[in-house]
Amino acid sequence: MVRIKDIAKTCGVSTATVSYVLHGKYEKVSKEVRERIEAEIAESGYITNQSAINLVSRCSGLIGVAVMDSSDKKDIMGDPYFSILFSYLEKEFRKRDKYILIILDQSPERVVKDALRWNLDGLILSNYTREAMIAISQEFVKPIVTIDAAFVYEYDKLVQVFIDxxxxxxxxxxxxxxxxxxxxxxxxxxxxxxxxxxxxxxxxxxxxxxxxxxxxxxxxxxxxxxxxxxxxxxxxxxxxxxxxxxxxxxxxxxxxxxxxxxxxxxxxxxxxxxxxxxxxxxxxxxxxxxxxxxNVRQKAESAVDSMMKMIKNKPVEHNIKLPVELVIRESCRQL
The missing domain is CATH 3.40.50.2300 (Response regulator)
Known part of the structure; x- marks a missing residue:
């Protein structure tokens, strides 16, 4: 296992200097030394956890999942559809070493503020109106995927996943x-x-x-x-x-x-x-x-795949329409 003193020895610095870089105290370290330490951290695999990944990649590892519902009469977390959607999104992002931050019923300004505060790597927007979605996309420069948008909005950094x-x-x-x-x-x-x-x-x-x-x-x-x-x-x-x-x-x-x-x-x-x-x-x-x-699982998988491709600057399909299926049970009768 690689230790701080191993990084320090390889880079020819003290363990305190390595610690400064690990904890973001960049004012105590020159730019040249900091870059040398960060490169060694990345190459050696030291602390293969999210904080180390964030340090080297400048990514937070967090994806925001924002759901808008301006009604105080509805509990989003109590809605079976959204609880299933959140579950699938969390599972798919976790497979890719990403984690979700749920943002409920906030204005576009607050969503952008939260996204910047947490240095989110991307945003999943669900249930947002066209105006709110456009307002967020104009202020948040990282990738955005919308789920269940009822409109088509062409924008190169945005993917829309919706059902027919x-x-x-x-x-x-x-x-x-x-x-x-x-x-x-x-x-x-x-x-x-x-x-x-x-x-x-x-x-x-x-x-x-x-x-x-x-x-x-x-x-x-x-x-x-x-x-x-x-x-x-x-x-x-x-x-x-x-x-x-x-x-x-x-x-x-x-x-x-x-x-x-x-x-x-x-x-x-x-x-x-x-x-x-x-x-x-x-x-x-x-x-x-x-x-x-x-198929909520397919919807989540499409959203996550699209987000990861955009983060890696790979080409994506910007409008993904998924099929639906009629399920006949007992609540409708033949006249």
Whole structure:
């Protein structure tokens, strides 16, 4: 095992001088000596831990994972989707000797401030609006990967990893139409233009099947402005007029099923319910949830691979669209 005194002997300096370099006290060491010591540290493999790697490479070994949700009514860490995503990201980065720093619900200015403070090697941005993402990318000069961005933004230092949300909406709509549902709705968590892909696909599937569906069937419960329980109370009279409802996420779908049960309605006998994501709980609910499956592991792997390539200045694909899959279970019935 290489020791400090071995580094000192090879470089012809004292152990104190080597210690100064290791602890960043550069004012006590000349530039020439410091560079000689750093080179020997790198070549000898002394202290093969993150601090030594950081010393030589000028990297922190940290990747920021920033998730934006301006609602104080939603717990990101309690959301099954994000807990799984964080788990896969941490596992994939750890394989590459990188570690994640989670940054929740911060303004673009605060994200950049945290990134600079911790000398992050890159940023993963999830759930950010176009404006916020652009603001961060203009201030943070290192690589950025976005996950679940609902828009395409061409920028040479940025990669976007997202799923085919239009196709997901189209698939669930086509399935509901195929089992006889014509009076349907979609329950969404916002009505921002950049995030309407699932609704567009859902609506188009019915149009292609000769079934009229308009904006009145697009129910919105935006948790930035409204509690989910309050929103369900508001839309309930219109909801029970439908034979099926497609929810923007499994979280919303499972909450709808519980709400309907509390109001004496049975799924799928009284109304069919479908979700999106295929989280673990979708198979544990009663009835088991029909949903659109996205491969969160593949999404994380694509994000990590892209980040590592950019850090190493290798070419990358800047827009990575991943497929989705229809999963048919028990929560939707044939009419």
């Amino acid at each position: 949300d239009y196709d997901g909406g189209y698939k669930i709509g086509s399935y509901l139409a195929s089992i006889g549902h014509t009076n349907v709705a979609m329950l969404d968590d916002n009505d921002e233009e950049d995030t309407r892909h699932r609704w567009r696909g859902f609506r188009q599937s019915f149009i292609d099947n000769g079934i009229e569906i308009d904006e009145s069937s697009h129910f919105i419960i935006d948790m930035k402005t409204e509690d989910l329980q309050e929103g369900l109370d508001r839309i309930y009279p219109a909801l029970i007029e439908k034979s099926a409802v497609f929810c923007i996420s499994d979280f919303y779908a499972l909450r709808v099923i519980k709400y309907l049960n509390e109001h004496g309605k049975t799924v799928p006998e009284d109304i069919s319910v479908a979700g999106y994501d295929d989280i673990l709980f979708s198979k544990l609910s009663t009835p088991e949830l029909t949903t659109i499956r996205q």
